Amino acid sequence: MKKVTMADVAKLANVSKSTVSQYLNKRYEYMSEETRKRIARAIEELGYQPNIIARSLKQKTTATIGVIVFNILHMLTIQVLHAIEEACQERGFHVIVSNSDDDPEKEKKYIDMLLAKQVDGLIVFTTGKNEDVYQRLVEERFPLVFVDRMVPGVEADAILLDNKRAAALAVEYLASHGYERIGAVAPPLASHVVPRMERIEGFRQALTEKGLPVIADYFVTAEISSIQRELAKLFASGRPPEALFAINDLTLMKILHFVKNNGIHVPDDLALISIDDVPFADIYTPTLTTIAQPTFAMGKKAAERLFMQIVRKQKHKPQIFRFPPTLIERKSVRQRGNNNDGRR
Amino acid sequence: MKKVTMADVAKLANVSKSTVSQYLNKRYEYMSEETRKRIARAIEELGYQPNIIARSLKQKTTATIGVIVFNILHMLTIQVLHAIEEACQERGFHVIVSNSDDDPEKEKKYIDMLLAKQVDGLIVFTTGKNEDVYQRLVEERFPLVFVDRMVPGVEADAILLDNKRAAALAVEYLASHGYERIGAVAPPLASHVVPRMERIEGFRQALTEKGLPVIADYFVTAEISSIQRELAKLFASGRPPEALFAINDLTLMKILHFVKNNGIHVPDDLALISIDDVPFADIYTPTLTTIAQPTFAMGKKAAERLFMQIVRKQKHKPQIFRFPPTLIERKSVRQRGNNNDGRR
DNA sequence: TTGTATGCGTTATCAT
DNA sequence: ATGATAACGCATACAA
Numbered sequence: 001m002k003k004v005t006m007a008d009v010a011k012l013a014n015v016s017k018s019t020v021s022q023y024l025n026k027r028y029e030y031m032s033e034e035t036r037k038r039i040a041r042a043i044e045e046l047g048y049q050p051n052i053i054a055r056s057l058k059q060k061t062t063a064t065i066g067v068i069v070f071n072i073l074h075m076l077t078i079q080v081l082h083a084i085e086e087a088c089q090e091r092g093f094h095v096i097v098s099n100s101d102d103d104p105e106k107e108k109k110y111i112d113m114l115l116a117k118q119v120d121g122l123i124v125f126t127t128g129k130n131e132d133v134y135q136r137l138v139e140e141r142f143p144l145v146f147v148d149r150m151v152p153g154v155e156a157d158a159i160l161l162d163n164k165r166a167a168a169l170a171v172e173y174l175a176s177h178g179y180e181r182i183g184a185v186a187p188p189l190a191s192h193v194v195p196r197m198e199r200i201e202g203f204r205q206a207l208t209e210k211g212l213p214v215i216a217d218y219f220v221t222a223e224i225s226s227i228q229r230e231l232a233k234l235f236a237s238g239r240p241p242e243a244l245f246a247i248n249d250l251t252l253m254k255i256l257h258f259v260k261n262n263g264i265h266v267p268d269d270l271a272l273i274s275i276d277d278v279p280f281a282d283i284y285t286p287t288l289t290t291i292a293q294p295t296f297a298m299g300k301k302a303a304e305r306l307f308m309q310i311v312r313k314q315k316h317k318p319q320i321f322r323f324p325p326t327l328i329e330r331k332s333v334r335q336r337g338n339n340n341d342g343r344r
Numbered sequence: 345m346k347k348v349t350m351a352d353v354a355k356l357a358n359v360s361k362s363t364v365s366q367y368l369n370k371r372y373e374y375m376s377e378e379t380r381k382r383i384a385r386a387i388e389e390l391g392y393q394p395n396i397i398a399r400s401l402k403q404k405t406t407a408t409i410g411v412i413v414f415n416i417l418h419m420l421t422i423q424v425l426h427a428i429e430e431a432c433q434e435r436g437f438h439v440i441v442s443n444s445d446d447d448p449e450k451e452k453k454y455i456d457m458l459l460a461k462q463v464d465g466l467i468v469f470t471t472g473k474n475e476d477v478y479q480r481l482v483e484e485r486f487p488l489v490f491v492d493r494m495v496p497g498v499e500a501d502a503i504l505l506d507n508k509r510a511a512a513l514a515v516e517y518l519a520s521h522g523y524e525r526i527g528a529v530a531p532p533l534a535s536h537v538v539p540r541m542e543r544i545e546g547f548r549q550a551l552t553e554k555g556l557p558v559i560a561d562y563f564v565t566a567e568i569s570s571i572q573r574e575l576a577k578l579f580a581s582g583r584p585p586e587a588l589f590a591i592n593d594l595t596l597m598k599i600l601h602f603v604k605n606n607g608i609h610v611p612d613d614l615a616l617i618s619i620d621d622v623p624f625a626d627i628y629t630p631t632l633t634t635i636a637q638p639t640f641a642m643g644k645k646a647a648e649r650l651f652m653q654i655v656r657k658q659k660h661k662p663q664i665f666r667f668p669p670t671l672i673e674r675k676s677v678r679q680r681g682n683n684n685d686g687r688r
Numbered sequence: 689t690t691g692t693a694t695g696c697g698t699t700a701t702c703a704t
Numbered sequence: 705a706t707g708a709t710a711a712c713g714c715a716t717a718c719a720a
Contacts, residue, residue, distance in 0.1 A: 051714070085443050
């Protein structure tokens with residue numbers, strides 16, 4: 001099928017392989033117009049296409065990067081991936097995408113496979129584990145960038161949202177609209193899942209800074225599948241929160257399910273604000289006030305940093321980049337002028 | 345960095361490269377327990393990892409496939425991609441993802457680059473153009489599978505939704521609920537964008553089969569960005585449709601915007617049904633009746649067919665697989681018992 | 689300006 | 705059971 005090689009072109013053009021090679025690499029400074037044309041014609045005629053694998057073997061570089069994500073279906077993932085892919089195209093790089101499913105074992109396996117495939121660098125939406133593996137990579141100066149999450153002990157570039165700021169934005173906005181009893185909803189906390197920790201911690205801090213009550217019961221942290229149940233408990237017993245802060249789109253979805261199933265009116269019965277700007281934010285009723293991440297910029301930055309490491313393999317100072325969240329004001333939080341907490 | 349090679353292992357273990365190679369490929373039938381252990385230890389000690397590029401050069405196979413998509417942000421894309429990625433992982437394959445942005449030029453370029461990189465096969469969500477390029481691929485028996493769309497003249501495997509059936513499902517459901525004046529909304533029609541054509545054609549056919557009026561004005565085909573404007577015209581002049589069929593999620597979004605901005609009540613003023621099961625379908629008010637595509641099954645099938653072509657490179661009969669749509673009944677279409685068309 | 693020779697890290701063939 | 709050697713397709717130093 002694809003059997004035509006450089007040797008074939010050389011033969012047809014009556015030159016040597018080296019000359020063809022030079023031609024391909026645009027080193028035609030010392031090449032006669034004549035031979036250049038002959039080679040061009042030979043290539044054309046044979047439909048020759050260079051074998052990049054062979055080139056890679058020689059040059060020890062593949063113009064390919066690996067991206068490992070913990071959840072390929074997540075909106076953030078896909079948007080960042082989009083930016084990464086675009087940046088790579090501009091540089092003539094390819095990207096191999098692997099989905100770890102948030103399983104550290106899989107993650108480790110894919111890192112190994114990708115390395116074996118000689119990728120020039122790795123961008124990873126990490127599970128947060130595998131510290132040893134990453135440690136080895138940074139020691140070897142292998143180009144590596146974390147996105148969205150990171151591994152605490154590892155000194156590598158990381159592209160993160162300014163999570164504390166995002167949480168603070170939410171609290172401040174709610175506070176300025178007269179809300180006091182505010183709850184937060186998140187998946188289970190785990191020290192290796194950095195954004196979750198930072199958002200909840202940021203939330204707690206902002207609350208105290210604003211002089212608002214920190215109510216233990218109002219911190220709903222549960223598996224996504226149990227969130228509705230937990231919310232039901234919360235709203236059944238005692239005084240429910242006036243507002244809820246969803247730390248990401250998945251938890252928001254669950255809250256939205258919950259309010260729909262229970263006839264809770266947003267924002268009159270319950271105000272809502274969340275991180276991640278969901279696509280339906282402005283067609284939902286009410287439209288959803290959200291805190292957006294600059295996903296495209298983050299992906300672009302991740303690619304940039306990786307390329308930086310790839311081109312100059314010397315030591316570089318690993319940095320953590322915190323991207324600013326943006327509050328998008330819509331209608332799921334209203335101004336609570338007078339302290340009415342009745343329905344409708 | 346990653347400099348330890350098979351030769352190093354061989355030296356340390358006091359054997360030849362060939363023996364190490366055999367060990368790696370698990371051909372230890374004729375290998376003494378003794379040497380096997382020595383090799384294992386040497387590998388361990390040196391942290392040796394085989395260079396897959398070198399292997400690929402020799403074996404002429406990369407265990408890598410290319411996937412070219414016309415819109416990486418599209419929900420369908422991402423779900424199908426997920427399935428493809430999973431299937432590939434099971435087989436130890438990697439997938440390189442490229443985004444053509446629905447630009448045939450880009451598409452062509454990526455095909456060439458991917459071929460140069462010696463991918464073992466291509467799954468493409470095609471722009472519908474580049475017939476010549478694809479023609480050449482099938483002539484060369486290069487493993488190729490189209491997904492979602494296809495290129496009319498090209499005899500290759502294609503994984504498609506049964507688009508006509510999907511449109512018919514919509515019409516039948518609407519008809520059975522008492523709707524008669526039904527419109528459809530789609531991006532501009534183009535003969536090379538197969539699903540669009542098939543859905544609209546299927547819609548028209550189903551209408552006539554059901555004895556319902558086919559009203560030219562009710563076919564809204566416009567750029568996504570102009571759809572709202574076109575809908576406004578339609579609803580301003582004359583008698584608006586009682587129900588609308590959105591041929592995909594993007595058009596649905598625009599319709600949803602439109603009804604929100606114009607205070608049109610769904611389903612009382614206007615019933616809605618669409619292809620693609622959007623994630624917010626059952627938190628929207630009313631919940632959205634949709635026609636879902638079996639995205640995961642489609643992705644899996646695409647990978648399967650590609651693998652089939654990859655393993656036995658002999659001729660195979662190209663097939664078009666049409667996957668059955670599923671109507672998910674929710675609340676955006678109501679039973680129109682009595683012919684009231686008033687509001688609320 | 690172009691050609692020769694060698695190496696990249698494997699696998700495969702054929703000896704031994 | 706294990707080893708020597710020749711590919712794989714290209715790039716590059718050096719020669720001519």
